[in-house]
Amino acid sequence: MQIADVSVWKEIVSEGKTNGDDDLDPSESLSADPASNVYSFGILLLEIVSGKVPYSEEQDALLNLVVEYLNGNGGVGSLVDPTLKTHKEEELKIICEIIQACINPEPSKRPTMKEVTSKLRAVIPISPEAATPRLSPLWWAELEILSVEAS
Template identity: 30%
Template sequence: MGYCRESDPFYRMVVFECTSNGTLYEHVHHGKAAQLSWDRRMKIAIGIAKGLRYLHSELQPPSTISKLNSKSVYVTEDFTPKLVDFECWKTMFSKHSKMLGHLNNESSFPGHLDFLKDMPSEVQCNSFAFGVILLEIISGGLPYCKDNGYLVHWAIKYLQQPKEISKLVDPELTNVRPEELAVICNVVRRGLEPRRSQRLSLQTIAGDLENGIGLSLTLM
């Protein structure tokens, strides 16, 4: 929402909107399935996708989330997701001297050209990370645990067989709509594509989710 940059005394502060409902990680892995209903999960999934689409294709210069995971998604009291990139702010603050200076006609901020050079790779990493978050949302599984290994490795065999995708769903979840599950799984499958160049853009992902998941969610 804003920031403070005082020189004397030296002080740095970033002001975020209050999200008193904690993180998506806490709700999925430590909350009750009844509280995080299927509709709420779909609302969160679409909200994250729209936020990433804005960062990747509507913001100038474009941006990404450096460490995108369910811990970097905060939720408000009405379960609207908010993306936070604390790692980005830490990096910016630690290199604050490099960020100061005059803007010129070639870039919007210092380091702009270097940032854009790495953008395709970062965007594709965000697509993969969002696929993992979607798996967490529908399955309730951890991205990695010692007993079961990586969630992606467990899920891939079901994602490749459309008739098996129901086995991905958190057994505590009720009112799961099969057509919406199919949309989510198709997005996950294409977002987790091993070849980075073949992964869906967040612009496409957000469109697929908005078109494929009926926003009866707007009635919530």
């Protein structure tokens, strides 16, 4: 799932109205389900870690990596984007545990976003202030330096 997909629902609802489906109520359809949001965030994290788009022709490849990891047949390294130069194994292991919890098939067993962000803050040593976008065109370079310094 891409970040841009979050607002696409409004467009789908309005298309449904124009296609003759008058039963759609946009106010009902646009309410967000927290468990679905957690799942989507887990998929987004998986996409970031693996470097693969989860919903594409290569979906089977990503799905196979995840199944292999969850079954204990592949290490955490099997999920990592091969173009990633360095990573900390322990941090990545915890992030993969967060992903696993977020994409749990049982919505009631998924963590809350508060729990997810708390775990991420504990494992990723970048302060929220340092990660906040600035108007500076050098912000991305500053963020990269902070990330290298943290490792």
